[in-house]
Amino acid sequence: MDANVLRYSAFTTDPAGGNPAGVVLDARDLSDAEMQRIATDVGYSETAFLLPRQDGAFDVRYFSPLAEVPFCGHATIAAAVAHAVAHGAGEKVLHTRAGLVRVRVDARLSATLTSVAPRVAPLADDDLDRLLAALRWQRDELDPTLPPAIAYAGAWHPVIAAATRDRLARLDYDFDALAGLMAQCGWTTISLIWRESAELFHARNPFPPGGVIEDPATGAAAAAFGAYLATRDALPPQRCFAIHQGDDLGRPSRIEVAVPTDLREGVQVSGHAVKIDAA
Structure with a gap:
């Protein structure tokens, strides 16, 4: 049908x-x-x-x-x-x-x-090593103030924060290796992050389990990242922030995130949507 x-x-x-x-x-x-x-x-x-x-x-x-x-x-x-x-x-x-x-x-x-109520858990060192190898990233390229973890708000996403915008902009990963690792670990996308300020983050999300090299906007990962920031006491005072994603793909996306003081209430993710006319 x-x-x-x-x-x-x-x-x-x-x-x-x-x-x-x-x-x-x-x-x-x-x-x-x-x-x-x-x-x-x-x-x-x-x-x-x-x-x-x-x-x-x-x-x-x-x-x-x-x-x-x-x-x-x-x-x-x-x-x-x-x-x-x-x-x-x-x-x-x-x-x-x-x-x-x-x-x-x-x-x-x-x-x-x-x-749904989010969760945040440690990322095992051996999983991090395999993840960085598949991404072709080095540990010294990571932001030490936002250490790796895995976060959930309906799906699991490792959170990996880059130390520089340039590192985030250079995405050339081993598709098959990353897909295999993600299938083994039950991860949906990889949440790659760079913090511009307390209120603004840039993100990229590889999605090989779905057959897609990269997602231009990932609402589930944004919600999970909000929970991650809450557990790290890294939210701005108003507990709201924005994520810019898709810029490196030429498909700019703007995601607004609001995190309650009680994470059991769920993280709010906001944005517009517009119809794509048939060609």
């Missing part, structure tokens, strides 16, 4: 920027195999499939071109805005495979998702 696939770019107001996602507003008649085929045909890093429930909420499935993932932030923002365009703004309750996620869309088509 073929579905009506909408195409939206998240964390941008420009269709040429942000991270594109496929969106199917009603996937109740689709099998898992059909969802995977559609996501593969669409070719974006993720496609979100909404399955409306009788209680007004939604079950949501996320598929990359290669596999299903438990949660995807940018596809959530894209799907929420696409649904708001069709049915009106407001709050939506999403039942994802990672847990319950709430998304609020305002009249300006800006969406804010609240993640």
Whole structure:
């Protein structure tokens, strides 16, 4: 069965920027195999499939071109805005495979998702060594004030902070080695970060498990990174910050993150989304 696939770019107001996602507003008649085929045909890093429930909420499935993932932030923002365009703004309750996620869309088509309760854990030294080898990075190129860790807000992401913007800009990793390591460790993307200031970070996110070299905007990783900063006592006083991602790909993305004092409430990630017109 073929579905009506909408195409939206998240964390941008420009269709040429942000991270594109496929969106199917009603996937109740689709099998898992059909969802995977559609996501593969669409070719974006993720496609979100909404399955409306009788209680007004939604079950949501996320598929990359290669596999299903438990949660995807940018596809959530894209799907929420696409649904708001069709049915009106407001709050939506999403039942994802990672847990319950709430998304609020305002009249300006800006969406804010609240993640599942995040977690932060140490990154083992041998895993770090293998990760740096696959990235072709050296330990002395890392920011010692933001030590490596792994963080979760619906999916697991190692957080690796570069000491310089130049190091972040030079991304030339071993795709097969990194894909194998990530599959073994259960990581979804790698969150590569550079801190410009307390309120502004730059990010790049390799995504070989999805068959994508790099994600231009990664909402799930942004939420996880917010939790990471909270555990490091590295948040600004207002507990809000911005992430610029996709600049090195020519697809600028802007992600706003707000971190509650009680992480069990979930991290808020905000951004716009805009429809991509068919060619």
